[in-house]
Amino acid sequence: MILEAAMLNVKSGLENEFESAFKQASKIISSMNGYISHQLQRCLETQGKYLLLVQWTDLESHTVGFRQSAEYQEWKRLLHHFYEPFPVVEHFEHVSL
Known part of the structure; x- marks a missing residue:
């Protein structure tokens, strides 16, 4: 399992609109192959x-399967205009201790 993490800074005054758009966008990401939860x-x-925390079965499900999909274009249309600056997305794997 891979954990995608992104700190999202939403432009001032657009928080409610962002949360509404994110609710709609959640339907997109949750339908993707390799998606576990967010x-x-x-x-x-x-x-x-x-x-934002998203669990994927593997890295490629996010970086290729989602990001190179037609669904990602809709995700971008719904959400990307809210961010300032644009977020850095990082991926993490569990460390067994």
């Missing part, structure tokens, strides 16, 4: 700051 967390200390 969650969007709102920061308590900083207005407009969110943490």
Whole structure:
């Protein structure tokens, strides 16, 4: 399992609109092959700051399967105009201890 993590900074005053658009976009990502789950967390200390966590079965399900799909174009249309600056997306794997 791979964990995708992105800190999303939403332009001031657009938080409610972003959350509404994200609810719609959630239907897109959750329909993709290799998708396991996702969650969007709102920061308590900083207005407009969110943490997106998405679990994928493998890295390629996100980087190829999702990002190179027609569905991703709709995801971009719904969400990308809200971000300033554009988020950095990173991928993590579980460490067994």
